[in-house]
Amino acid sequence: MSKKNLTKSASERIEEAIDLIHNKQSNLYFFVIDTKGVPTGSLAYIYETGLYLSEQGYNVKFLHAEKDDFVGVREWLGDKYADLPHYDIEKDSPVIGPADFLFIPEVYTNVMSATKGIQCRRIVILQNFRYMSELIPIGVSWDDLKMHDCITTSDQLRNTVHEFFPNTSVKVVHPAIQDFFHDSSEPKKLIINVVSKNPTDIDAILKPFYWKYPNYSWVAFRNIANLPREKFADALREGIATVWCDTKTNFGYDALEAMASGSIVIGKIPDEAPEWMGENGSIRDNGLWFYDFRSACDIIASVVQSFIADEIPQEIYDEMKNTVSDYSVERQHREIDRAYGELFNETENALKIILDKYKIEKHKKEDNG
Numbered sequence: 248m249s250k251k252n253l254t255k256s257a258s259e260r261i262e263e264a265i266d267l268i269h270n271k272q273s274n275l276y277f278f279v280i281d282t283k284g285v286p287t288g289s290l291a292y293i294y295e296t297g298l299y300l301s302e303q304g305y306n307v308k309f310l311h312a313e314k315d316d317f318v319g320v321r322e323w324l325g326d327k328y329a330d331l332p333h334y335d336i337e338k339d340s341p342v343i344g345p346a347d348f349l350f351i352p353e354v355y356t357n358v359m360s361a362t363k364g365i366q367c368r369r370i371v372i373l374q375n376f377r378y379m380s381e382l383i384p385i386g387v388s389w390d391d392l393k394m395h396d397c398i399t400t401s402d403q404l405r406n407t408v409h410e411f412f413p414n415t416s417v418k419v420v421h422p423a424i425q426d427f428f429h430d431s432s433e434p435k436k437l438i439i440n441v442v443s444k445n446p447t448d449i450d451a452i453l454k455p456f457y458w459k460y461p462n463y464s465w466v467a468f469r470n471i472a473n474l475p476r477e478k479f480a481d482a483l484r485e486g487i488a489t490v491w492c493d494t495k496t497n498f499g500y501d502a503l504e505a506m507a508s509g510s511i512v513i514g515k516i517p518d519e520a521p522e523w524m525g526e527n528g529s530i531r532d533n534g535l536w537f538y539d540f541r542s543a544c545d546i547i548a549s550v551v552q553s554f555i556a557d558e559i560p561q562e563i564y565d566e567m568k569n570t571v572s573d574y575s576v577e578r579q580h581r582e583i584d585r586a587y588g589e590l591f592n593e594t595e596n597a598l599k600i601i602l603d604k605y606k607i608e609k610h611k612k613e614d615n616g
Contacts, residue, residue, distance in 0.1 A: 258609070261602045264346035268595045271304045273346035277372075278336075278355055281313045285473055286323040288500025289374045292400065292422050293352065294320060294328045299583055301331060308332045310341065323475040343367055345598070348590065350398070353379035359392040368594050371415075373399040375497045376407050377518070389415055398586055400498055403522045418586035422498060423579035424571055427477055430509030431484045437554060438486040439547065440510065441470045442501045448492040448515070448540070456544035466551055472501075483508035487554050490547070494518050503574060506533060506567035511559070513537075513546050523570050533566040 267273045277297050282290055294309075301307040311317055314335055321329035334341050343349065349369040351358050353376075362369060371394050373379060389395070389412045397417045399405055405417045443449050453468055468490075471482040483489060489505040491514040499521050502512045512534035516524070525531045535546050553559045 258602060258605045260345065261598050261605065264344065265595055265598050265602065267344075267346035268591055268598070272306065273348065273591075274306045274308055274341075274343070275300060275348050275350065276308050276310050276341065276343065277350045278310045278352060278358055280352065280354065281311055281317050281319065283318045284322050286476060286479065288422070288498065289352075290320065291324060291476070291500070292374065293350075293372060294324060294331075295423065295425075295579070296420070296583060297331060298328055299580055300587065303584075308334055308341070310334055310336050312336050314338055323473075325476075348594070351394075354382050356383045356387070356392070359389075359394050363393040368396065368590065369394060370396040370398055370590065373397050373404060373408065375495065376404060377495050377497070388412060396590070401522050403519075404497055418589065420582040420586050421574060421579060422500065423576040424500075424503050424507045424574045425476070426576060428480045428483065428504045428507040430507070433484075435487045435509070435554070436485050437551065438467045438469055439513075439550075440482055440486045440489040440505070441468050442472050442489060442505075443470075443492040444472070444495075445492065449490075451540040452490060452492070452543045452547075455541060456547050459544050460548045463548060463551055466547075480504065480508060483510045486510050488513055488547070488550050490543070491515070497521060499524070502534065503571055507571040509564065509567075511535060511550060511563060511567075513543065513550065515540070515543070523573065531566060531570070532563060533570040534563075 264273075275297070277293055279290060279293055297307045297309065309331060311333065312335065314337065317333070317335070319329050319333065343365055345366045347367045349362060349365070349367060350372050351362070351369060353371055353373045356379075359369070359371070371389065395415055397408055397412075397415050398420055399408060399417060400420065400422055402419060405419050408415055408417050441449055441453070449470065457464055469482065469486065471479055474482060483505050488511040489501070491499070491502045491505065491512050493499060493501065494515060494517050496517050497519060499517065502514055503523065505512050514534050514536055516530065516536050516538055520530065523531075523533070524536070530536055535550065537543050537546060550559070
């Protein structure tokens with residue numbers, strides 16, 4: 248085949264890619280980890296993004312590497328998410344072209360490395376900087392992996408990315424607290440929910456509580472960490488408070504979902520406080536926060552006593568509502584429209600520039616005989 252025909256073929260492929268992107272016919276591939284039925288806010292974030300884009304007419308597809316062992320999210324997230332198209336990257340071998348987009352969670356450094364030769368736009372979805380730093384090899388950066396685009400969940404994380412990867416283009420799409428997390432007019436029960444990724448954290452709080460306050464041995468604690476989301480919301484709504492421990496988080500879905508459900512959060516301040524918790528070292532009064540586990544039992548006892556005496560201040564409930572109002576579904580959808588729309592437009596325009604160069608080169612060759 249002549250060089251001229253090769254150039255023409257490339258031009259046709261670029262024109263086709265531009266049309267596919269412009270007409271919402273390109274594929275949006277989201278890599279997902281299979282948590283084997285364990286609910287996680289970070290995975291729900293990706294599925295909520297994918298579902299919304301699918302509802303807007305885009306070709307959304309989820310990729311995994313579980314072969315025949317894929318469990319998925321049906322049991323805890325629901326059918327409308329589980330029924331979106333899923334493909335195994337080895338078994339199904341999806342074809343990825345220049346019009347397509349790969350969205351790769353920060354933990355998938357191996358996928359970033361394996362796909363750096365693919366001619367399509369690849370975007371990191373960054374929700375936890377610490378997880379990313381734990382899994383990327385020493386001496387390797389996103390530049391080495393040819394990852395130049397990132398979507399993250401907070402202005403705080405955007406600033407962190409710019410600090411360490413200044414060549415990366417970053418867009419922010421904040422998470423949303425779904426509408427089924429809401430308060431109820433029903434009276435609260437004297438139940439304290441517990442949500443923690445680490446069982447030893449629960450022991451470090453509950454056992455000292457019963458040791459120090461044996462008169463409160465009748466207080467019920469309930470571990471709700473692995474409930475399906477709507478049952479999780481019901482449990483949050485029912486209890487007066489939620490003990491929350493997640494030291495590695497950069498966001499804290501469970502805490503905000505508890506606030507939205509009218510359950511006072513008794514929480515250990517994470518290693519890096521999320522932006523909704525406060526700024527510049529100042530912690531907001533939207534929960535009852537502690538740094539060391541020994542003080543948690545005193546806070547729990549105070550909440551129980553205040554509940555019995557009907558003396559819980561209204562101010563904390565007002566601050567909880569104000570905090571959650573920043574994370575509406577409507578806001579997230581607006582930000583998805585903006586951020587992903589910019590990605591698609593940028594890619595389309597970049598391909599048009601390449602196409603123009605091909606056309607100019609073609610005309611020069613034709614003029615030169």
